[in-house]
Amino acid sequence: MLAVQLAELLEGDAPGAAEALDLVAGFDDALVHGFARLGEERALALTALAGALAGTPLGPRAGEAAGKLAAGSVAEEHLTVLAGGRAALLGAVHDDLLARLDTALGRTRETWDAAPAPAPVPDNLLSGCRSWLHELAITGWRGVDHDLVSSAAQVIEALLAEPALRRPAVLLDGLAAELRASCPVATMDRLPARRWADLWTRALLLARPGGLPAASGRSVSGRLLILGADVHEHGTAVQIQVHGILEPARGGPALLVRAGVAAAKVDTIVGPAVWRLLGAFPVLLGALAERRSLEINDMLLLHGGDLVWHDGRARPGEPADPFATARVLLAGALAPAAPPLDRHPVRIAEPVLVEGYKTVTDHGITLDLGGGTLAVDVDRLPACGPLTPELVAASTACVGLVRWDAGRWLLQPLAVQATVKRKPVEAHNGDWALGPTDPKAVKAEARAGDAVAVLRERAGRLLRR
Amino acid sequence: MNAERAAWERSSVTRVVSPVQPRKLAKVPFVELADGRLQGVVSSGSDIERVYVSSIGAGTHGFSCSTNNNRPCGGLHGSPCKHLRALVDEAVLQYGVHRVARYLRVDIDEDTASGAALVSRLNGSLAPTPAAMVFSRFLRHLAYLELPPSAEPIAELHWFPATGAVR
Numbered sequence A: 001m002l003a004v005q006l007a008e009l010l011e012g013d014a015p016g017a018a019e020a021l022d023l024v025a026g027f028d029d030a031l032v033h034g035f036a037r038l039g040e041e042r043a044l045a046l047t048a049l050a051g052a053l054a055g056t057p058l059g060p061r062a063g064e065a066a067g068k069l070a071a072g073s074v075a076e077e078h079l080t081v082l083a084g085g086r087a088a089l090l091g092a093v094h095d096d097l098l099a100r101l102d103t104a105l106g107r108t109r110e111t112w113d114a115a116p117a118p119a120p121v122p123d124n125l126l127s128g129c130r131s132w133l134h135e136l137a138i139t140g141w142r143g144v145d146h147d148l149v150s151s152a153a154q155v156i157e158a159l160l161a162e163p164a165l166r167r168p169a170v171l172l173d174g175l176a177a178e179l180r181a182s183c184p185v186a187t188m189d190r191l192p193a194r195r196w197a198d199l200w201t202r203a204l205l206l207a208r209p210g211g212l213p214a215a216s217g218r219s220v221s222g223r224l225l226i227l228g229a230d231v232h233e234h235g236t237a238v239q240i241q242v243h244g245i246l247e248p249a250r251g252g253p254a255l256l257v258r259a260g261v262a263a264a265k266v267d268t269i270v271g272p273a274v275w276r277l278l279g280a281f282p283v284l285l286g287a288l289a290e291r292r293s294l295e296i297n298d299m300l301l302l303h304g305g306d307l308v309w310h311d312g313r314a315r316p317g318e319p320a321d322p323f324a325t326a327r328v329l330l331a332g333a334l335a336p337a338a339p340p341l342d343r344h345p346v347r348i349a350e351p352v353l354v355e356g357y358k359t360v361t362d363h364g365i366t367l368d369l370g371g372g373t374l375a376v377d378v379d380r381l382p383a384c385g386p387l388t389p390e391l392v393a394a395s396t397a398c399v400g401l402v403r404w405d406a407g408r409w410l411l412q413p414l415a416v417q418a419t420v421k422r423k424p425v426e427a428h429n430g431d432w433a434l435g436p437t438d439p440k441a442v443k444a445e446a447r448a449g450d451a452v453a454v455l456r457e458r459a460g461r462l463l464r465r
Numbered sequence B: 001m002n003a004e005r006a007a008w009e010r011s012s013v014t015r016v017v018s019p020v021q022p023r024k025l026a027k028v029p030f031v032e033l034a035d036g037r038l039q040g041v042v043s044s045g046s047d048i049e050r051v052y053v054s055s056i057g058a059g060t061h062g063f064s065c066s067t068n069n070n071r072p073c074g075g076l077h078g079s080p081c082k083h084l085r086a087l088v089d090e091a092v093l094q095y096g097v098h099r100v101a102r103y104l105r106v107d108i109d110e111d112t113a114s115g116a117a118l119v120s121r122l123n124g125s126l127a128p129t130p131a132a133m134v135f136s137r138f139l140r141h142l143a144y145l146e147l148p149p150s151a152e153p154i155a156e157l158h159w160f161p162a163t164g165a166v167r
């Protein structure tokens, strides 16, 4: 990302985005207080949200739903329609932000033309999920107590047991853990209103009959050059999302792709230990740790740009430097379209190479490119890798993801080149995929012992009685 | 301050639950602050098949300890046994002493903050708690490690970025 590109990205406000987000905030506020006690002001906010959708296919139903909810009739179908409206507004904000970013970067993106079929999933499990979400909406976050949170336990357990429902399962489990930790919510002095409304909305849309799209795409083969690894984690789940560039064996433009592998975990498995949960993907982890390319053969590439990772169809290739990949191939790579359901600003995670900057470290870390400044999201340096705020502050080049949250653009580092004690060093999020390489981290891991092994032993002895 | 609060409330990735600190799990494989209690499971030092289920109530400080087969712990004589002490020590490692003290509603001095100090400030007595419920929560906890890994993208996890707070 060049100074002029950053300047273009930061120039002016996106028209309509602030208004759309205000309407979303109105819905979020209704969820804070509960749809059972809307009151006049929040009812008006819902009417305004519905009004903004008047020109869309959702319009008439949204108007009706807002009217019914304002009149105190909190039916699941009305909640679902307005949740869809909220998602549509955020989808529009997402599209606008991504288009601005693509324009600034000169990035070409595919258009979405697939019409994916719904995944065949058992609806009885999802209906339990919808009932709990309905109950939450009636009560509002402020009214959430231990009993209401605990009432989701069985639903979540059942969802987790069904691999096809991993997405709603992981989402609901994450939300329930946050609510549980915040109980009684009424005593909290501030609420993560946008976040919880996002999670609630997403869960409701996934839990609709036919709401979960089936995996659809095409088979690809070729050379995969890794740019970096993004790590997602909550108490009971971890996902490594690898960003890379695929050079298709058949020819054609290089493609920006991702490959995500995930495992269930527990909260006491943290830091580099999370890699041990992903032992089923040795080729991918090896490529991260050894900074190698991968030769993949006949793997499914979803329309949204995600490879459905099949470790047996990948072979380690030559050593490949992610900075070289970014320098040579990133500008010309074709970016994938966002799947309709994933159109939300939180999903914007565009790989970029940033260099030629000065780091400024008074409030957090900011990169000054001359044409503007970009804040570094230092909260997003995962504990399972070697990147630290100090390394980022000492860096001269960074491969990262451009993200957007709470009204501003951020850079999430995936790898940095830095100068420490006058020596060049390089660190990547995936460096410790086969175990920590830094002596301090090795010692820390030895001190904590092998959490995964201890818990597996306990599970083996106690679970199958 | 207000701008910061507004940004926090309007962030999609606001952190709500702080990640826990790594600790050795061999002795006390499970600790949680949940259901109004500090509760957990302590492995028996002598019998590999046996575990103790120990808990301390928030506010009341009523404590209990029994085996997973519901036999009362022999070490309880009107004061916390070694399992309860181990539970508190490990909870302090996992969550930090202040979070545990706040949850249990114990006042502790800044300078003597430790697991032992916390135990000495408890003023509850023996109180039966549903050991079976805590034990089944532990089994549910362990069951996560039996779930198969997934290679399909979980877009929802973009709302849950990994953080480096553990360092």
Ligand SMILES: [Zn+2]
Pocket (backbone or CB within 6 Å): B052, B054, B065, B066, B073, B074, B075, B076, B081, B082, B083, B084
């Ligand atoms: Zn005991």
